[in-house]
Amino acid sequence: MRTPVPIGRSPGRVVADLTTRRAVRSAIIWGYIFGIAIAWSAISYTTIYKTQAQRDALAAAYGSNKATSALFGPAPQLQTVAGFTVFKISMTLIILGAVWGLLTSTRLLRGQEDNGRWEILLAGQTTRRGAAIQALGGLGIGVFMLWALTAVITVLTGLDSKVDIPAGPVLYFALAMVAPAVMFLAAGALTSQLAPTRRQAATYAASFLGVCYAVRMIADAGVGLHALIWASPLGWVEELQPLTSPQPLALLPIAAFTALLAVVAVRLAGNRDVGASTVPDRASRRPHLRLLSGPTGLAIRMVRPTVVGWWVAIAASGILFGLIAKSAGGTISGSSVQQVFSKLGAGGTGADAVLGVCFLVLAVLVAFLATGQLTAARSEESEGRLDHLLVRPVSRSSWLGRRVLVAIAVLVVAGVGAGAFTWIGAASQHAGVHFTTLLVAGLNLVPPAITIFGIGVLTFGVRPRATTIVVYTLLGWSLLVVIVGGIGAANHWVLDTSVFHQMASAPAVQPHWEANGVMTAIGVAGALLGGFAFRRRDLQGE
Amino acid sequence: MGATAIHTEGLTKRYGGVAALDHLDLDVSQGEVVGFLGPNGAGKTTTIRLLLGLILPSEGRGEIFGLDCQRQPVETHRRLAFVAGEANLWPSLTGAETLHLLGRVQGQVDEAYRDELVARFELDPTKKIRAYSKGNRQKVILIGALMARPDLLVLDEPTSGLDPLMEQAFRHSIREARDLGQTVFLSSHIMSEVEALCDRVGILRAGKLVEMGTLTEMRHLSAVSVEATLDGAVPDLSGVPGVSAVQVDGRVLRCHVRDSIEPLLKVLATAGVTKLLSREPSLEELFLALYGGYGQGGETQS
Ligand SMILES: Nc1ncnc2c1ncn2[C@@H]1O[C@H](COP(=O)(O)OP(=O)(O)OP(=O)(O)O)[C@@H](O)[C@H]1O
Ligand SMILES: [Mg+2]
Numbered sequence: 001m002r003t004p005v006p007i008g009r010s011p012g013r014v015v016a017d018l019t020t021r022r023a024v025r026s027a028i029i030w031g032y033i034f035g036i037a038i039a040w041s042a043i044s045y046t047t048i049y050k051t052q053a054q055r056d057a058l059a060a061a062y063g064s065n066k067a068t069s070a071l072f073g074p075a076p077q078l079q080t081v082a083g084f085t086v087f088k089i090s091m092t093l094i095i096l097g098a099v100w101g102l103l104t105s106t107r108l109l110r111g112q113e114d115n116g117r118w119e120i121l122l123a124g125q126t127t128r129r130g131a132a133i134q135a136l137g138g139l140g141i142g143v144f145m146l147w148a149l150t151a152v153i154t155v156l157t158g159l160d161s162k163v164d165i166p167a168g169p170v171l172y173f174a175l176a177m178v179a180p181a182v183m184f185l186a187a188g189a190l191t192s193q194l195a196p197t198r199r200q201a202a203t204y205a206a207s208f209l210g211v212c213y214a215v216r217m218i219a220d221a222g223v224g225l226h227a228l229i230w231a232s233p234l235g236w237v238e239e240l241q242p243l244t245s246p247q248p249l250a251l252l253p254i255a256a257f258t259a260l261l262a263v264v265a266v267r268l269a270g271n272r273d274v275g276a277s278t279v280p281d282r283a284s285r286r287p288h289l290r291l292l293s294g295p296t297g298l299a300i301r302m303v304r305p306t307v308v309g310w311w312v313a314i315a316a317s318g319i320l321f322g323l324i325a326k327s328a329g330g331t332i333s334g335s336s337v338q339q340v341f342s343k344l345g346a347g348g349t350g351a352d353a354v355l356g357v358c359f360l361v362l363a364v365l366v367a368f369l370a371t372g373q374l375t376a377a378r379s380e381e382s383e384g385r386l387d388h389l390l391v392r393p394v395s396r397s398s399w400l401g402r403r404v405l406v407a408i409a410v411l412v413v414a415g416v417g418a419g420a421f422t423w424i425g426a427a428s429q430h431a432g433v434h435f436t437t438l439l440v441a442g443l444n445l446v447p448p449a450i451t452i453f454g455i456g457v458l459t460f461g462v463r464p465r466a467t468t469i470v471v472y473t474l475l476g477w478s479l480l481v482v483i484v485g486g487i488g489a490a491n492h493w494v495l496d497t498s499v500f501h502q503m504a505s506a507p508a509v510q511p512h513w514e515a516n517g518v519m520t521a522i523g524v525a526g527a528l529l530g531g532f533a534f535r536r537r538d539l540q541g542e
Numbered sequence: 543m544g545a546t547a548i549h550t551e552g553l554t555k556r557y558g559g560v561a562a563l564d565h566l567d568l569d570v571s572q573g574e575v576v577g578f579l580g581p582n583g584a585g586k587t588t589t590i591r592l593l594l595g596l597i598l599p600s601e602g603r604g605e606i607f608g609l610d611c612q613r614q615p616v617e618t619h620r621r622l623a624f625v626a627g628e629a630n631l632w633p634s635l636t637g638a639e640t641l642h643l644l645g646r647v648q649g650q651v652d653e654a655y656r657d658e659l660v661a662r663f664e665l666d667p668t669k670k671i672r673a674y675s676k677g678n679r680q681k682v683i684l685i686g687a688l689m690a691r692p693d694l695l696v697l698d699e700p701t702s703g704l705d706p707l708m709e710q711a712f713r714h715s716i717r718e719a720r721d722l723g724q725t726v727f728l729s730s731h732i733m734s735e736v737e738a739l740c741d742r743v744g745i746l747r748a749g750k751l752v753e754m755g756t757l758t759e760m761r762h763l764s765a766v767s768v769e770a771t772l773d774g775a776v777p778d779l780s781g782v783p784g785v786s787a788v789q790v791d792g793r794v795l796r797c798h799v800r801d802s803i804e805p806l807l808k809v810l811a812t813a814g815v816t817k818l819l820s821r822e823p824s825l826e827e828l829f830l831a832l833y834g835g836y837g838q839g840g841e842t843q844s
Pocket of ligand 1: 557561562580581582583584585586587588589
């Protein structure tokens with residue numbers, strides 16, 4: 001008998017090594033994106049708003065605008081590069097950071113476990129608690145990298161004579177931008193212990209993020225509820241007020257909340273079985289046979305919980321936007337202001353203009369719904385469930401075709417719902433926006449989602465393993481371009497690659513039916529080509 | 543023998559230049575139960591997924607009941623059912639819901655038989671797939687295939703995870719299928735299962751079919767194992783023709799004999815035999831002999 005030789009440097013730390021490696025890899029990519037987005041914002045401001053007069057006009061337009069404040073957070077010092085940069089980019093980075101955090105931790109904690117990898121690791125040297133602590137440590141190193149890269153790129157940007165922001169405040173700003181990632185890494189770690197699968201763990205954490213955003217939004221909407229800001233973790237981040245009037249005390253609730261989540265996560269990890277959930281999952285029930293009569297019904301039944309969740313989120317956001325549209329619109333009725341506002345994509349006056357910007361948020365939600373449909377279809381294949389259908393008398397084209405139709409129906413309902421619920425909110429405030437106008441604006445959200453979906457189906461047909469990454473890259477890119485480039489600095493070739501830029505800001509302006517037609521055609525062509533390719537390729541696992 | 547159920551011509555699958563399956567020519571007649579063996583990575587699953595149209599051949603073609611596997615998948619699938627050893631089902635559905643779905647998609651179900659199978663395999667169909675053990679999940683897939691009473695059953699390690707009692711239930715069900723004239727194509731690593739069920743056996747190695755025939759035919763190719771208890775000293779057998787794999791354990795001698803046993807008997811007779819056992823090789827021994835490799839020449843327990 002030979003004694004077994006440990007592989008690798010430190011067998012007891014294998015979970016930490018694994019998590020660190022993966023977290024750092026993705027943090028480096030996102031650190032670059034964060035840094036470049038900040039740099040782009042700061043530099044575009046210095047090139048567009050060169051004179052003090054222009055800057056004052058901008059500040060007058062947004063400084064007390066409750067619509068943009070509700071969406072992006074308050075804008076106290078728009079006359080300065082620093083103040084503008086914070087306003088322009090921070091909400092995007094806050095959301096991106098939070099999403100990165102919850103996806104990374106659920107993937108590295110729950111995902112590994114669902115794949116059965118932890119069982120292998122745990123059979124070795126570590127306990128479940130130990131493994132959870134190690135994984136959290138790895139995630140911590142990852143988020144430190146995210147902070148460091150963001151900080152370095154921003155410090156370099158600050159050295160530019162026109163930008164001119166000193167290093168100290170920049171480090172604090174970078175910290176504020178990474179704080180949501182920290183909190184949602186911990187939140188993801190906790191939901192990973194609660195939920196029975198990775199997907200559900202991510203859904204729980206994402207719903208929590210949605211609530212946090214909505215609460216913060218109400219607090220900033222100028223309806224006299226500003227104290228609510230302290231009820232939302234995203235509100236704490238806002239209260240850090242980097243680069244404008246720093247308030248480091250707000251770091252306390254952030255640190256305490258993160259620590260609490262982490263401790264509870266580790267506790268739960270020690271108390272449950274690997275692969276099991278803490279929230280009871282009823283093991284048996286009487287059969288519900290509705291919809292289980294073929295691939296279409298099955299697809300509907302499988303995507304239903306997530307789709308309904310997104311629909312509710314879209315409807316709730318719509319109502320919220322409708323509620324604030326009139327009062328927020330009142331702040332931008334001056335004529336010089338409109339010009340500035342239209343650079344963000346919204347012409348028109350009053351409530352219409354506000355809703356034009358708000359519908360961009362809804363467009364992103366609808367697009368997320370589209371990507372979700374596609375990744376769900378792909379996982380049916382990669383996890384082998386599709387085999388059970390395709391070895392029976394179901395053709396590949398009929399399976400994919402049905403999924404595409406279900407997805408389109410889901411998107412159209414989402415668009416109609418976005419319009420209708422926004423109208424309900426707006427009508428309750430007598431904002432004077434027509435139902436049909438909003439309905440059309442809602443349908444206007446569908447073509448960008450269809451483009452992303454169609455390109456996704458094409459990828460699915462040709463390179464199935466790249467499906468998820470391609471659709472999320474497309475969506476993230478489109479969003480980044482429209483937000484950072486929307487201010488007018490970006491090259492129009494770059495702008496044109498964003499599906500959200502192609503979409504007209506209805507209801508502020510009329511929908512571009514031509515652009516919508518082109519986007520829909522691209523989507524349909526992608527889906528058809530993808531379907532064609534799917535018929536003549538191997539089914540492929542992960 | 544009736545008409546052909548499965549027919550392949552030069553069926554080949556390459557992954558980046560490496561042939562996972564190399565020009566396979568195979569014929570299975572209707573009503574036959576054929577076993578399909580081979581070491582890990584030999585290409586069994588590849589063959590089956592090609593026949594089902596889940597992956598596309600690099601070369602060659604396959605037919606099921608005269609229908610092209612690639613061009614007419616829906617028509618061929620109406621007449622077959624498939625069981626895979628790695629069972630991924632929809633975790634949120636219960637066993638009963640899954641069976642209902644699979645039946646509806648298949649388009650044909652013998653409901654009485656389904657209920658009989660559920661009872662035979664002692665499956666609790668009210669449980670969610672998520673809550674089943676591996677073996678119970680496998681039962682759902684098995685019942686889902688058997689309940690359709692298809693003309694052809696394609697089985698790829700269908701009993702992985704089943705306990706010995708359920709293994710018996712499985713064998714019973716396959717015999718039932720054979721009695722009804724269904725064709726069965728069974729890939730398995732459980733030799734006793736193949737030995738008990740199959741009329742013919744094909745052995746695949748590194749993507750090539752190295753052996754195909756009935757068990758009796760294959761046994762002729764192979765050695766008989768002999769165990770002799772002697773009362774004197776063990777004689778030297780090195781010069782005896784056809785003898786191999788000699789093992790001596792005290793006064794007990796074990797060896798393999800190919801072709802005629804006569805030369806060995808002559809030598810043993812002079813050494814004083816008190817007891818002589820001779821036995822045809824089991825499929826497992828045949829398999830090990832064919833593959834050589836690990837523990838070559840060693841006796842397996844019998
Ligand atoms: N998608 C793939 N990409 C590359 N190689 C593959 C792929 N699928 C199978 N192979 C290779 O093809 C060969 C045959 O694999 P196959 O799964 O058919 O073996 P098998 O006989 O079913 O083995 P086992 O008894 O382990 O199930 C193996 O060498 C395998 O590595
Ligand atoms: Mg196999």
